[in-house]
Amino acid sequence: MNKLILGRYFPGESWLHQIDPRAKLVAAISFIAILFIAVNWQGYLLLGLFTIFVMRLSGISFKMYIRGVRPLIWLILFTVSLQVLFTAGGTVYVNWGPITISEYGLINGVFIFCRFVMIIFISTVVTLTTKPIDLTDGINALLSPLRLIKVPVDDISLMLTIALRFIPNLLDETQKIMDAQRARGTTFGEGSLVEQMKKLAPIIMPLFVSSLKRAEDMADVMEVRGYQSSKPRSSFRKLAWKKRDTVAIVTMVVLTAVLVLLRELGAYSIY
Amino acid sequence: MLVAEKTIVEVDNLTFRYDLRKDDHTLSAISISIKQGEWVAIVGGNGSGKSTLVRLLAGLLKAERGTITIDGVRLNDETKWDIRKKIGLVFQNPENQFIGTTVQDDIAFGLENNNISYDEMKQTVDEALKLVGMDSYRNQDPSRLSGGQKQRVAIAGILAFKPNVIMLDEALVMLDPRSRIQLLSTLKKLREQNDITIISVTHDMNEAALADRIIVMDNGTIIQDGIPEQIFINNDQLSPPFAEQLRRKLAEKGSAVPQSYMTEDEMVDWLCR
Numbered sequence: 001m002n003k004l005i006l007g008r009y010f011p012g013e014s015w016l017h018q019i020d021p022r023a024k025l026v027a028a029i030s031f032i033a034i035l036f037i038a039v040n041w042q043g044y045l046l047l048g049l050f051t052i053f054v055m056r057l058s059g060i061s062f063k064m065y066i067r068g069v070r071p072l073i074w075l076i077l078f079t080v081s082l083q084v085l086f087t088a089g090g091t092v093y094v095n096w097g098p099i100t101i102s103e104y105g106l107i108n109g110v111f112i113f114c115r116f117v118m119i120i121f122i123s124t125v126v127t128l129t130t131k132p133i134d135l136t137d138g139i140n141a142l143l144s145p146l147r148l149i150k151v152p153v154d155d156i157s158l159m160l161t162i163a164l165r166f167i168p169n170l171l172d173e174t175q176k177i178m179d180a181q182r183a184r185g186t187t188f189g190e191g192s193l194v195e196q197m198k199k200l201a202p203i204i205m206p207l208f209v210s211s212l213k214r215a216e217d218m219a220d221v222m223e224v225r226g227y228q229s230s231k232p233r234s235s236f237r238k239l240a241w242k243k244r245d246t247v248a249i250v251t252m253v254v255l256t257a258v259l260v261l262l263r264e265l266g267a268y269s270i271y
Numbered sequence: 272m273l274v275a276e277k278t279i280v281e282v283d284n285l286t287f288r289y290d291l292r293k294d295d296h297t298l299s300a301i302s303i304s305i306k307q308g309e310w311v312a313i314v315g316g317n318g319s320g321k322s323t324l325v326r327l328l329a330g331l332l333k334a335e336r337g338t339i340t341i342d343g344v345r346l347n348d349e350t351k352w353d354i355r356k357k358i359g360l361v362f363q364n365p366e367n368q369f370i371g372t373t374v375q376d377d378i379a380f381g382l383e384n385n386n387i388s389y390d391e392m393k394q395t396v397d398e399a400l401k402l403v404g405m406d407s408y409r410n411q412d413p414s415r416l417s418g419g420q421k422q423r424v425a426i427a428g429i430l431a432f433k434p435n436v437i438m439l440d441e442a443l444v445m446l447d448p449r450s451r452i453q454l455l456s457t458l459k460k461l462r463e464q465n466d467i468t469i470i471s472v473t474h475d476m477n478e479a480a481l482a483d484r485i486i487v488m489d490n491g492t493i494i495q496d497g498i499p500e501q502i503f504i505n506n507d508q509l510s511p512p513f514a515e516q517l518r519r520k521l522a523e524k525g526s527a528v529p530q531s532y533m534t535e536d537e538m539v540d541w542l543c544r
Contacts, residue, residue: 132372133372133376161372162370164372165369165370165371165372165413168414169366214367217362217364217367217368218367218368218370220326220331220362221362221367221368221370222370223331224329224330224331224355224359224360225355225370225380225381225384225428226352226355226356226381226384226385227380227384228352228384231384231386232386233383233384233386234382234383234386234387234388234389234392235383235389236375236376236379236382236383236389236392236393236396237376238389
């Protein structure tokens with residue numbers, strides 16, 4: 001469990017930590033979008049430098065980010081090798097039936113690798129520097145126009161909030177159930193894959209049962225405390241847009257403009 | 272002296288069963304009247320219907336027959352949302368009733384549901400936090416709080432509505448003895464200062480002994496209703512509170528203890544005479 005970095009929050013006071021979650025989300029999403037504008041090495045260099053700059057700004061060590069990429073490395077390598085092996089064009093180095101290793105394939109492979117890593121780094125920056133609850137508020141605010149077409153935005157964000165609130169409890173409970181099963185003689189992490197999977201059943205079943213019971217309790221609590229999904233609710237948590245949030249958005253606009261410029265000037269220099 | 276004459280909770284001929292196909296009533300024709308400012312303990316074995324009764328009072332269940340009137344308003348589907356501002360319910364499990372991600376968010380949850388403006392919410396949350404002595408914990412998340420502190424937050428969430436009645440459904444069961452004592456003294460203080468009625472469902476006779484009045488339930492009916500001293504003298508099934516047990520033991524040993532029921536304070540006074 002401790003290996004998973006993506007989706008964790010790291011308390012801190014950095015400039016990035018203090019950016020409004022709405023600004024952060026918009027910036028991260030637009031960064032991922034403009035990754036596809038870059039088509040030459042100048043563009044990728046710029047984005048790469050920007051990513052490193054943002055990672056420095058978060059005040060969190062690079063090691064953490066590398067750990068965030070590690071669980072996904074096989075997926076990345078798989079996609080990259082597909083690109084390398086099945087893209088044709090330019091000088092052909094190896095040709096073996098349907099498999100071709102060509103100049104374009106290799107370049108594309110490198111670009112896709114960089115793209116993947118940058119997407120993971122930037123989303124890790126967002127989750128590491130934003131409290132889950134602030135992220136939920138940010139998502140709620142960004143989705144709020146959908147209210148016009150009757151999407152239950154508030155319900156969705158309340159669901160997210162409650163889910164986040166109960167993750168530690170579920171982890172505790174899983175630990176307790178595992179201990180209880182251990183006390184009854186189960187050993188985890190031994191035997192064949194099938195055996196190990198069978199051992200999960202006595203953990204998952206009690207976990208389900210207790211989660212359902214918990215959900216029932218919570219529904220009662222929410223009802224006596226006056227929760228009605230059809231009624232408008234006010235919000236105690238307030239998001240405040242500050243100057244630095246505008247700065248963040250403007251930075252993204254500038255970055256996009258420079259990328260477009262590089263694309264035109266560079267004129268596919270490498271292709 | 273504390274008990275005013277105003278009736279706050281009026282239950283008349285209340286009947287309830289969970290399964291309408293069976294003739295198995297969880298509550299049969301219960302009538303109770305509770306006055307503003309009273310502290311009432313409801314005791315009884317498992318399945319006696321005491322938890323069902325508080326759930327009916329909070330409007331979580333619907334009665335088959337009979338009426339519930341709270342502060343002059345009859346409880347039904349239209350009035351239940353307003354009545355819930357007057358009558359709060361604290362549940363047994365502290366963990367499952369903490370909805371917010373921090374203490375102040377949790378207290379605000381009920382206010383948000385009622386679409387209260389931000390400024391008013393801020394003020395109300397501050398006041399409620401002070402009433403239960405949790406104002407220094409306002410930004411803490413629930414994982415850093417003890418069970419007793421979580422129950423305090425739950426009570427603050429109710430107090431934010433300036434309620435007439437707080438009901439506790441075995442709310443002290445999962446707490447350690449010290450938290451239990453602290454919470455009980457908070458409740459006592461609240462009752463004295465804010466004239467709040469307390470209805471507590473409990474198994475703990477020491478807790479019940481603190482009440483002004485004890486209602487004993489069995490099999491869906493009320494079998495006894497009176498002040499603690501009557502209840503503990505006349506009931507062999509309930510194990511009496513510690514002070515009373517001590518008095519009986521002393522009497523058995525031939526000590527010259529008074530023959531009537533004694534509260535803990537009376538017992539201490541008698542012992543230290």
